Amino acid sequence: MSLLQPPEAVRGMTKLDKEAFRLTVDLPVIEIEASDVGSVTRRVRLESFLIGHKLRPLKNTMDSEKEGKKYLVFNPEKVEKNDLKEKIGALIKREIDDGQPINWTTLSKELTFDNWDTKSIFKAILPVGIEYSSYTQTGHIIHCNFADEVLPFRHIIAEVLLNKVKNCKTVVQKGNIITNVYRNLDLELLAGEENYETEIKESGLRFKMDFSKVYWNSRLSHEHERVAGLFNNQSIVYDACCGIGPFVLPATLKKKPRRVMANDLNPESVKWLKVNVALNKIKDDRIEIHNMDAKQFIKENIANDVIRLMKEESGSEDFDENKLESEIHVVMNLPAYAVNFLPAFRGALKKFETELKEINKKWKWNVYCYLFAKSQVDVPDEWYEEEARRMCDEKTKWDKSLVVNCHNVRTVSSRKEMFCVQLEIPYEFLLAEPLPEEPEVPFEPEEVEEPSCKKMKMDN
Ligand SMILES: C[S@@+](CC[C@H](N)C(=O)[O-])C[C@H]1O[C@@H](n2cnc3c(N)ncnc32)[C@H](O)[C@@H]1O
Structure with a gap:
């Protein structure tokens, strides 16, 4: 089980409880002068060891409590081995070389629902072996269709999408079968506003529609x-x-x-x-x-x-x-x-x-x-x-x-x-x-x- 996953306690959750996603993690960090950050990150190939962008707004470099200093924030799973830490330290030292030793410390961070991306959240909530990943967005409306085994989780999936996806205000489930002559979908509202009038752009043109009444x-x-x-x-x-x-x-x-x-x-x-x-x-x-x-x-x-x-x-x-x-x-x-x-x-x-x-x-x-x-x-x-x-x-x-x-x-x-x-x-x-x-x-x-x-x- 990865350290950087939502807590195991959320598995099987069917109603969204954001509080249950809180988790404190200890992140390995190196404190350096803020003025050195640019040259270190440019010249030392640290990208694959740093925390990355998955846990936004957590970033690869963060302000230290000390004036003029910054932390380089590493992924604990990537730098676990001590000799790796030593090697990274030596590379950074070679770049800065201000006579000061390079010290590894830890920064405790509380991760919340806002830090996790949708993919990690779905993976954590759904029973092991069941996956959900794709949906389509038309303007402010997200439409999902679910395999039978995912159906019991459709409401929580919809809540997560509503919270996480930019511009999303409505989440619907579309019937898997189109039966009507106009080829529009029978929609079931899962989360958000019951508002199906939306606008999208295609080939630089604007298209407005009532998504519940026309085909798109x-x-x-x-x-x-x-x-x-x-x-x-x-x-x-x-x-x-x-x-x-x-x-x-x-x-x-x-x-x-x-x-x-x-x-x-x-x-x-x-x-x-x-x-x-x-x-x-x-x-x-x-x-x-x-x-x-x-x-x-x-x-x-x-x-x-x-x-x-x-x-x-x-x-x-x-x-x-x-x-x-x-x-x-x-x-x-x-x-x-x-x-x-x-x-x-x-x-x-x-x-x-x-x-x-x-x-x-x-x-x-x-x-x-x-x-x-x-x-x-x-x-x-x-x-x-x-x-x-x-x-x-x-x-x-x-x-x-x-x-x-x-x-x-x-x-x-x-x-x-x-x-x-x-x-x-x-x-x-x-x-x-x-x-x-x-x-x-x-x-x-x-x-x-x-x-x-x-x-x-x-x-x-
Ligand atoms: C698959 S949609 C395609 C719409 C559009 N051409 C597009 O690419 O988005 C098919 C369209 O045919 C319309 N339609 C269904 N039966 C029809 C019929 N007998 N005569 C004319 N249009 C029909 C539906 O209302 C729907 O708008």
Whole structure:
């Protein structure tokens, strides 16, 4: 058992009692002139023997009671052996060499709850062999999910996080399974204020939301950035499941696409998207916003909009040889369901067959369909990408695959990978006879992440 751990008495604690974390430790110290501290710590490699920063605010150098003197504070576990103390003393003496002997003494310090970091506290509280380490923070809200064996300790873990994590005012437990259609999480308040309206920054943009009513996942920030980076100032961007805007807002501000339309079924997402448009000083006519089912949005709004824009361009006399060619980009980030929207593209332009004959330049259609490839058994890594392609082909039912790229977004849990599958939709497909409507596919419940005890990464 380490000397620099909270007292063993806290093990098994389920209600936070900060007093029980008090502990007096004797720390080996060397007293030197304050004016020598800089040169000694710069020139003598003491870092690995000093107390370090884990027991903040305890520091490697601390004021002595004597005027003009400072203590170098060592980790007792690192300098235990006497000959090590002698060696360290000799090295320091060589640097100072003021004729005075180097004396080791001890400084008694009372460590309290404030000194211990969260990792040491969890390790001390939880029964031996049980670990808790990872959580996610969205603005002032920390959300945790727990393995079964950690559940009895969830309230004390939440209290510790509330006390220790900067800016944290609310700690919630998220259900391990997302069952509702809007993909937001069922939250249980564990500690702090019941206030779910929060704000975060992603790609330098501000996003406000009611975390209990909309979907947000900071783990997707790279993906939001990657996809927004695919556009240019001639792009026609449609986000069919836009949430509170993490694709369309950076795309609009940074790439200045020619046209942006965003849609979400959840009225709360749409409400917060509008708040975020204003918050990021985007003119509200830059993004046309809808609140409907993605299938209807594809068949009606996207189809009508594309035909209108292509007709406008065909009729226009302006010609600029330096202008990039426009492309259509449809983003569908609803991985538990979006493949079921793919059939909506088939025949989406059928009613515009006559108009299309008069349009000389037809823009390319790119669709970014997010999905989860899952296996019940262990499979080789390549299997997941093959499965992602198969899932799309099964829905498009076309004589050749429309998939042009498969991007692995992240591992959600063991045997579950998230992909962004890019499809190029040909005009023959957009003009084909629509397939008969399939019965509505039920939403699959979706596990959020592996329980936290399996991961050892601390987010803060
Ligand atoms: C996984 S979230 C992604 C949100 C956002 N694109 C992001 O990356 O944070 C999926 C979104 O799809 C919306 N949604 C669910 N069913 C839908 C449907 N049938 N049509 C359109 N949007 C839907 C949900 O409300 C949710 O905002």
